[in-house]
Amino acid sequence: MSRLDRTIARLQAQKYSIEAAAAALEKTPGVIFELGLGSGRTFDHLRTIFPDRQILVFEQAVDTAPSYTPTAEQLILGEITTTLQQAVEQYTDSVALIHADIGGPDHLANAQLARALSQHYPRLLVHGGWLIANRAEAVFAGSSPITLPNEVAADHCYLFRRT
Ligand SMILES: C[S@@+](CC[C@H](N)C(=O)[O-])C[C@H]1O[C@@H](n2cnc3c(N)ncnc32)[C@H](O)[C@@H]1O
Numbered sequence: 518m519s520r521l522d523r524t525i526a527r528l529q530a531q532k533y534s535i536e537a538a539a540a541a542l543e544k545t546p547g548v549i550f551e552l553g554l555g556s557g558r559t560f561d562h563l564r565t566i567f568p569d570r571q572i573l574v575f576e577q578a579v580d581t582a583p584s585y586t587p588t589a590e591q592l593i594l595g596e597i598t599t600t601l602q603q604a605v606e607q608y609t610d611s612v613a614l615i616h617a618d619i620g621g622p623d624h625l626a627n628a629q630l631a632r633a634l635s636q637h638y639p640r641l642l643v644h645g646g647w648l649i650a651n652r653a654e655a656v657f658a659g660s661s662p663i664t665l666p667n668e669v670a671a672d673h674c675y676l677f678r679r680t
Contacts, residue, residue: 523673527651530665530673531559531618534649537666537676538614539566547613547643548573550604552597552634557585559618570613575600598633605637612641617650631655642679650675 518526549567551560554576563572574587575597586592593600597619615638620627631652638648638657647663648655653675656662663676 526670527673530669533666533668534674538647545613550615552617553619557581613646615648628654646679648677
């Protein structure tokens with residue numbers, strides 16, 4: 518598989534997983550957490566697919582075009598191991614969906630970060646709430662895996678539900 522193929526597969530996995538979450542969570546109230554703004558691709562898809570939900574975006578350094586930049590109320594700027602921990606008190610049992618596409622080019626560091634963040638998911642997510650993650654290491658205590666949508670190739674997105 519070429520790098521182009523992998524990139525297309527990853528973007529499709531994100532798109533179809535987010536859309537599957539929207540259908541599954543239609544009657545589940547809660548905030549949406551976007552972990553990692555990047556160029557704002559998935560943030561823009563989330564706000565399109567979930568127009569009536571509060572979306573909070575966690576990012577250490579914003580570098581997006583203005584039209585894909587979250588508002589000041591939506592953005593939680595800083596090192597995510599600190600900002601997500603701080604968010605736990607305010608958003609306990611309040612989050613319907615966490616979309617975690619966080620990290621950089623260092624795969625080992627990304628795995629460590631995914632594990633570190635996953636400790637907060639059981640407190641943040643409502644029962645039945647979803648995690649869509651870019652790393653398998655994001656699995657958290659009290660979760661069950663969700664079958665991938667048909668359009669999603671294995672190993673590009675990892676889906677879990679808080680039981
Ligand atoms: C792959 S990009 C996200 C791409 C985004 N989902 C999109 O569709 O455009 C990962 C993002 O995680 C952010 N990031 C990486 N490590 C971080 C950390 N420790 N704290 C906060 N943000 C971090 C990077 O700055 C980067 O913007």
